[in-house]
Amino acid sequence: MSVFIDKLFSVPESPTPFRTMVRKEVGDHIRSWRFITMLLLIVLTFVGAMYISLANIRKVVMEVNDPDHLYVYLKLLTTAGNAMPAFHIFISFLGPLLGIALGFDAVNSEQNSGTLMRLLAQPVYRDNILLAKFYAALLVVSTLFLSLVLLMIGGGLLITGAPVEATELLRILAFVAISVIYVGFWLSLAICLSVKFRHAATSALTAIGIWLFFTVFYQMIVNMVMAAILPDPAYLDPQQVNAFNNLILSLMRVAPSQLYTDAATTLLMPSIRSLGPLSMEQMAGAIPAPLSFMDSLMIVWPQVTGLIAATMACFALTYYLFMRKEIRH
Template structure:
C-alpha cells in the first residue's frame, strides 16, 4: 500500500485547513463544554447530599434539567454529523473536479487512496474527541478539586475509544456514498437521511411495532446510536448491570455494588463488536466498489 502515509498527511492537512471542519468542530465542541458546565451543580448537590461516587463519569451521563440532554446523548446524536461530513465528498468531489485520475497517475496504489482518505478522517475524529474529552475532564478537575481516580480514567478512555469507532462508522458511511453517488450534495443528503432514520425515525417505528405486540429489540439493535448509547451507558455507569429489560427474578438478591471495569466490558461486548463490524462492513464495501470502479480523465 505505497503512498498511504502521504495520502493521510495530505487529507488530514486538508481537514485541518477546511472552514467546514472548523465550523462544525467548534459548534460541537463548545456545545459539549456548555453541557458539561451545566452538569456540575447537579453533581455537586448529589455529592454533598449522599456522598455520590464516580463524579467524573457523571459529567458524561447526567442530563441537566435546563438542557435535557447528557454529553453521552449529545455525542450519540451529533457525532455522526462530524463523521460523515469528513468523507461524503472524499471521492466524488475529485471526480467532479477531474483530479482523481491525476492522483492515481502518481506512484501510489489505488487502494492507498481510499485507505488514506478514510484514515485521515478517523485521525481528524480522534483529534476532536481527544480535545473534547480532555477539556471536559479538565473542567471536572477544576470544579471538583480532586484527582481523577484510575478506574474512572480507564472507563473514560474506553468511552473515548468507543466514540472514535462510532464516529468512524459514520465516516465509512459518508465514504461509501461518496463512491456510490456522483454529486457531493446528493451524497451529503443521503448521509443525513440515514442519520435521521437511525437517530430519530427508528424509534418511531419501534414504538409502532411495540403497540402491535411485536418485539422492537431486533429493529433497535440495527441502530448504531442505540448500540453506542447502550455500551457507553454501561461503561460510564458502574452500577448499571443490564442493557435491556429486567425481570423481577433477576433483581431479587442482586447486590447493588458497582461492577468492575472488566465486568462492565463483558456486558457491552456484543454492542462494541456490532459497532466495529458495522464500520468494517461499510468500509469494505466502499473499498470493493472503488477498486472495481473505472476512472477516466474528464
C-alpha cells in the same frame, strides 16, 4: 553501538505515499470550513454540558442513594440539566453529522475536479487512497474527542480537586474509543456514498437521509409495527412480556445510535447491570453496587462488536465499489 551510530547519522527515509496522503487529508480537514463549523458546535455543546455538570456536581456527589455518586469525573459526562442533556447524548446526535461532513465528498469531489485521475496515474494503489482518507478523518476525530476529555479532566481537577481514579480513567478512555468507532461508522458510510454517487450533494443528502431514518423514524416504525402485531400485555404472563420486550430491544439495536447509547451509558454509569429487562428471580439478592470496568465492558461487548462489524462492512463495500469504479474526468 555501531548500529546506533549508523541510525543516528543515516539519511531519513522519504515518506511513503500513504503518509503523504494522510498528511494532505489531515491538513484539508483542519482548514475546511465544514470541519471548523462542526468543531465549534461540538465544543459549544461540550462547554455547555460541562457548565451544567460542574454547577450541579456538589449536589450530585452528596446524593448517597446514587451508587455512582463517588465517580466525580463520570458524573461530569452524565449529569444533565433541565434544558440540556448529558454530553454523550450530544455525541450520539452530532457524531454522525461529523462523520458525514468529513466523508461525503471524499472521492467524488476529487473525481469531479480531475485530481483523482492524476493521482491514480502515479504509482499509488487504490486501497491506499481509501485507507488514507479514512485514517486521516479518524485521526482528526480521535484527537478532537481526546482533547475534549483531557480538558474535562483538567477542569475537574482545578474546580473539585478530586483525584482521578484508575477505573474512571479507563471508562472515560473506553467512552472515547466507542465514540470514535461510532463516528467511524458514519464516516465509512459517507465515503461509500461518495464512491457510489458522482455528485457530492447527492451523497450528502443520502447520508443525512439514512441518519434521519435511524435516528427519528426507525424507532417509531418499530413501535407501531410491534403494537399492531403483539397481543395485549394484560393477557400475557411475565415471561412472555420479557420475551416481547427483548424482541423490541433487539430490533431497536439495529440502529447504530441505539448501540452507541447503550454502550456509552453502561460505561459511564457503573451501576447499570443489564441492558434488558430482568425478572424478579434475577434481581433477587442483587446488591446495588457499581460494577467493575471489565464487567461493564463484558455487558457492552455485543454493542461494541456490532459497531465495529458495521464499520468494517461499510468499508469493505466501499473498497469493492472503488476497485470496480471506472475513473473518468
